[in-house]
C-alpha cells in the first residue's frame with residue numbers, strides 16, 4: 001500500500017507557555033507574531049504545513065489562564081475563571097537560537113481570534129500546543145501545484161521550500177492588492193496572486209477559476225492545497241472527476257469553513273470523487 005501523504009499522530013501534543021515578543025502588521029490584514037519563551041527550547045518542528053494550537057485568553061484578559069489541574073485530557077480552571085479558547089495556526093518559522101516561533105495571523109472580521117489579535121500586545125502571555133501533522137512531499141513529481149488562500153499561505157510557503165526543482169505552480173488568493181506581500185524564502189515571481197476584490201468574489205472562487213483554467217500535465221505530479229473548506233471540496237472534486245487525478249496525488253485541506261466557527265483542523269475532504277483510498 002502506498003504511503004499516506006500526511007501524518008496524523010494521536011498523542012496529546014506538548015504545550016509551551018510563551019509571550020509575544022514582537023507583533024508587526026505585514027499588510028492591513030496579516031500580522032506576524034513573534035512568540036518567545038524558554039520553554040520553546042523543547043519545541044520540535046514538524047513537516048511543512050504542520051499546525052499548532054494557539055490557546056488564547058477570553059475577551060478582556062491579557063494572558064491565557066492556566067488550568068489548576070487536568071482530569072484526563074480536560075483542563076480544570078479555578079472557579080470564576082473563564083477558560084481560554086483554541087484556534088489552529090501554522091508554525092511558520094522556529095529559531096532554536098533565539099527561542100522564537102513565528103505565526104502569521106489573519107484579521108478577518110468579528111471572530112474570537114481576530115478580536116484577540118486586535119488586543120494583542122508584546123508581553124502578553126499565551127500557550128502553544130503542537131506541532132502536529134504536516135507533509136513530506138514525494139520528490140518524484142514532474143510538476144507540483146500549490147494552492148492557498150490567505151490562511152494557507154504560511155503553510156504553502158513551507159511546502160514550496162521543500163519541493164524539488166521542477167515545474168511548480170503556486171496560486172495564492174487574498175482579499176485585494178494591498179494583501180500582496182513579499183514572502184521570505186520563496187522567489188517573488190513564483191506565486192500568482194489572485195484577488196476577491198473589487199469584484200466581491202466568494203472565498204475560494206478565484207482559486208477555483210484559476211485551477212479550472214490551469215494546464216495540468218499528464219505526467220506524475222502532486223497538488224497541495226489549503227483554503228476555505230467548501231472551495232477545497234469543489235476544487236478537489238474537479239481535479240479528481242474532470243482531470244483524472246488520484247487522491248494519492250493530493251493533500252487537500254479545509255482550513256476554515258464559511259459560516260462555521262472553529263472548523264476542525266483535520267478536514268481533508270475525503271469521500272469526494274470516485275475510487276478514493278482513505279489514508280488509514
Ligand SMILES: Cc1cc2nc3c(=O)[nH]c(=O)nc-3n(C[C@H](O)[C@H](O)[C@H](O)COP(=O)(O)OP(=O)(O)OC[C@H]3O[C@@H](n4cnc5c(N)ncnc54)[C@H](O)[C@@H]3O)c2cc1C
Nearest residue numbers: 051089090106108111112113151256257258259260261262
Ligand atoms: C491546519 C491549519 C492551519 C492554519 N494556519 C493558519 C495560519 O497560519 N494563519 C491564519 O490566519 N489562519 C490559519 N488557519 C485558519 C484559522 O484557524 C481559521 O481562520 C480560524 O477559523 C480562525 O478562528 P477565528 O476565531 O478567527 O474564527 P472562528 O471562530 O473559527 O469563525 C468565526 C467566523 O469567522 C469565519 N472565518 C474563519 N476564518 C475566516 C477567514 N479566513 N476569512 C473569513 N471568514 C473566516 C467563520 O466562517 C465563522 O463564520 C489554519 C487552519 C488550519 C486548520
